[in-house]
Amino acid sequence: MIEDLNIFTAIEDINNIHCLNIEQKNAYDEIISHVNKKQNDMFSIDGSGGTGKIYLYRAILAKLRCNGHIALAMTISGVVTSILLGG
Ligand SMILES: Nc1ncnc2c1ncn2[C@@H]1O[C@H](COP(=O)(O)OP(=O)(O)OP(=O)(O)O)[C@@H](O)[C@H]1O
Structure with a gap:
């Protein structure tokens, strides 16, 4: 668990929060809002290749x-996991 709390966060990813497009920002706000309210939910982010899913x-x-949460990236593809920090 200590390791999960200490996953490196790239400053670029933090800065990119301010560069999300409208669709990305809507999804971002919805998901972060649910976490902050401790609401258990599942989300599916879908889109064509190159539309910014990984960026989001x-x-x-x-x-x-x-914010001190443990956030683990899990995918069914090893390639995708390798580009998500802490995946
Ligand atoms: N809001 C944004 N502002 C600037 N660049 C962006 C933004 N969203 C995505 N990009 C850039 O667009 C490119 C494609 O984004 P990304 O890899 O996240 O797409 P993807 O939907 O995950 O693609 P794929 O499905 O092919 O894996 C990347 O170079 C990414 O940095």
Whole structure:
């Protein structure tokens, strides 16, 4: 658990929170809001290739980790996991 709390967060990912487009920002706000309210929910982020899903995931993971949450990135693809810090 200590290791999970100490996952490196790239400053770039934190800065990118301010660069999210409207759709990314809507999803980001919704997910962060649910976490802050301790509401258990599941979200699915879908979109064509290159539309910014990973960019959004990284922003969400950065925000949660900066706020002291444990945020683990799990995927069914090893390639995707390798580009998500702490995956
Ligand atoms: N809001 C944004 N501002 C600037 N660049 C962005 C933004 N969103 C995404 N990008 C850039 O667009 C490119 C594609 O984004 P990303 O890899 O997140 O897409 P993706 O939907 O996960 O793609 P794929 O499904 O192919 O894996 C990346 O270079 C990323 O840095």
